[in-house]
Amino acid sequence: MPRRPVARDIVLALEGRPIHKLRWTNAATINMSDLEPKRISSSRDNARLGLMPTLLLSMGLLVLVSVGSILALNWITGRSVVQEFATRLIARGLTIQEMALRRHLDAAVDQATFIATAVGDGHYLFSDPGLGDFVSGTIAAAPQIGGFILADPNGNALRVVRGKTNTEFRLDRLDITSDRQLAEVADEIRTRKDPYWGPPVYREATQAASLNYRVPIWKRDLYVGFLAVAVSTRALSKLSTELSDPPRLVAFMLYGQDRVLAHPFTVDGDRRQSEDTPLLMLRTSGDRVIANFSSLPPLDEAGIAPPVGILARQHTVDGERYFVFAREISGYSDLPITIGFYVLARAVDAPLRLFYWASIIALAMFGVSLIATALMAGAITGPIRRAARGAAAIGTFDFDKVAPLARSRIREINGLAQSFNAMLDGLRAFGRYVPRTLVTRLVKEGRVGAGTEERKLAIMFTDIVGFTAACESMTAGEVAEFINQHLALVAACVEQEGGTIDKFIGDAVMAFWGAPGRVDNPAASACRAATAIQQAIAADNEQRIATGLEPVRIRIGVHIGNVIVGDIGAPNRINYTIVGDAVNATQRLESLGKVIDPDAESITLISREVFEMLPDGFRCISRGTHLVKGKHEGLDVYQLVDRPKDVARNTV
Incomplete structure (x- = not known):
């Protein structure tokens, strides 16, 4: 049987390790034998050494051996360890930058593929009025996308441009044949079968350059746009700015190795950009550290x-030495992207200098610590003894007989007192945080520690519509207040119908019927709970509307x-x-609710x-057969409307 976490918390308290909060796995995981008084008394009877002399001797030897050994070891291995850390930090910095870039580009690929598939499969026509709402909603979840153009073979196009916020979009229709730049792009795409990344494009209308992912849409051998x-x-460039900490560290992205794709200097664009020169040349970008990137000398820093x-180079500007690190990005064959960053050399060497100073201070503190050991031992033993006596009382479950520990001027001892007192309060509030209903049922059914079994259960999921936007x-x-009130309302309806709440997932609730106690008709119980939740939500919404809140x-x-x-679960958390x-x-x-009746x-x-x-008394509406993710066969779906009394079940 898994170990009860109370015993572990007591041991942590005796060791002086703070316990910030009590964490209970599940009432079914508690092994009451772990806290039997006979074990505590046995340990106490076997103890022969006094706390004060043991603490003096052990702490003195520990300081002498450990600190001395650590100082010697640090002098031997410290430099190489710090230098290895710097090397790994370089790789980590480039990895973070690459992951961020891939999130931007992959989002464009995924959303473009999704929209193109929907159009290519005939779900939406170019003339469909709802096409704009569909594509706008699709790219709303990808703020990396600045806009898109969807065009048919005749040049009739729908253009969507993101506004100042992620939820604002400007939609218009245009004839791309009247726009030379767009017409050239359309003619090129018509010759391709597969999606691809086009070269950077600068638009005078927006005075901005962009990478563009192009997807030709074909229905078999027919080009449809x-x-x-x-x-x-x-x-x-904003992404590079977020990853930079100038002048200490500056992140950049290059198109090839001679043009600036992203740089903190270009976050607001540049007047020198044009249709012929969509990206600035690196040598004229204004960044003197990497202006001659391709010809910089290799890095020769020892260690x-x-x-x-990873390409490593160095450069000196105005007497300040910089290290430059870069790496080409693979996976985007049409885009020759190089990511990188440069950093002050003294920033990389700083950990090594700190190590030397730390070693000097450690030597000075070595002697002081030996003297402080004796003083601290006397101040520690008193509270420890009182904590041990309190732990013995807790071992016999006499929580009300345990007095809280007094505050101390020593931070660690005061932390011990606070943790011990918090543990005591938590044990006294045991009944509030342990699911009593579940424990009672498990005990009644003899299911404590019985493992798993297969049963036919009724399962319920609930979820608030638009919860993220409302928050x-x-x-x-x-x-927090809103979620607690909502979960309390749903939980009350579930428990009233004998359901077991499995978990709360944010604003969602998962519950089931038929375990641990068996139910004659779990489906009916679950549906009664569902209609009760609907009625409770309706009543609660009346109050919310009356107070000016959204339903x-x-x-x-x-x-x-x-x-x-x-x-x-795991052995220590079931x-x-x-x-x-x-x-x-x-x-x-x-x-499926958001598809069948989103309003x-x-x-x-x-x-x-x-x-x-379902027995008589429930009214349902057939909603047809639907395919859902992860299912090869469709689900026959019904909408549960009500359970009016004395009315036979009918299906519309």
């Missing part, structure tokens, strides 16, 4: 050996199927939970398996 997505070089594939106008405290909208999904239920394909299907049902205040979708198990 193209899609071009723009990633602004200004956005990439700094960049990994394979943008709230403070952190208001968000809450919620989606609910209910499904039934075979799952694995029981103790699942959860009583469920796993299985039915869980995924339930979550997909809940997500509903509350919508509950159930599967055919649940529908067929």
Whole structure:
């Protein structure tokens, strides 16, 4: 049986290690035998040495041996360790920059592919009025994309340009044949079969240069148009600015090795850019450190050996020495991108200088620590003894008989007292933080430590519609209060119908019926809880509207199927939970609510398996068969409307 975390917290308190909060795995994981009084008394009886002499002797020897050994070892290995750290830091800096760049470019590729597929498969026509809303909504989640053009073979195009914020878009339709630059791009794309990255393009209308991902759209052998997505070089320059800390460190991106793709200097663009010169030449960019990047001498700093594939060079400007590191990015065959950064040489050497000073100070403190050891030992032993007596009382579960530890002027001892007192408060509040209902059922059913089994359970998922957007106008405290109030409302409805709450996932709730205690008709219980949640949400929304607040909208999904239920987790943290394909299907049902009725205040979708198990009194509406992610076969979906009394179930 897994070990109860209380015993570990007591040991940590006795060792002087702070306990900031109590963490309980699950009531089903507690091994009460770990805290048996006989074990505590046995340990106390076997102790023969006094605390004070033991502490003096052990701390004195520890200081003498450990500090002396560490100083000697540091002098032997310290320099190489610090230099290795600097080398790894170089690789890490380039890796972070590469990952950030790939997120920008891959977002453009993914969204362009998604939109082009939707158009190519005939889901949207170029003349469809809803096409603009579809593509705008698609790229809203990718702020890296500055805009795009979607055109048919005749040159009729839909253009979407992002506004000042990520949610603002300007849509217009144009004839690209009247725009020489766009017409040339269209003629080139028509000759291609596969998507590709085009060369940087500068637009006079926006006075900005951008990388552009071009996707020709074909239906078999019929060319039906193209899609071009723009990633602004200004956005990439902002990314370089975020990764820079001038003059100590400056990040940059090059197109090839002679043109500036992104640099903190170009975050606002440059008047020298034009259609013929969309990107500035590196030698005229104004950055004297890398102006002659391709001809800089190699780095010869001892101890700094960049990994394979990283270009390391050095340069001196105005008497200040700089290290330059760069690497070519692979995976974008049409884009010869080189990322890099340069850093002050003294910033790289700084850890080594700090090491020398730290060694000198350590030698001085070595003698002081030996004297302080004796003084500290006397100040520590008193509170430790009182903590030990309190721990012995806790071992017998006499929480009310344990007095809190007094404050101390010694920080560590005061931390021990605070941690001990916090642990004591947590134990007294045991019943509040341990799921009593679940524990009671597990004990009643004899399921404590029984492992896992397969059962047919009814599963529910709930989720608030637009929760992230709603939270943008709230403070952190208001968000917490809102979530707590909503979860309390949903949890009350679930528990009233005998459900087991599996977990809270932000504003979402996952619950199930049929375990640990068996239920005659888990599907009916889950649906009764769902309708109760809908009624509670409706009542709560009336109050919210009356006070000037936005109403809450919620989606609910209910499904039934075979799952694995029981103790699942790591040895030191077991959860009583469920796993299985039915869980995924339930979550997909809940997500279908935004497709079936996105404007509903509350919508509950159930599967055919649940529908067929409902007794008289429930009213449902057939919503057809839907394909969901991860399922090869469609789900027959019904909307649970109500459970009016004395009304036979009917299907519309």
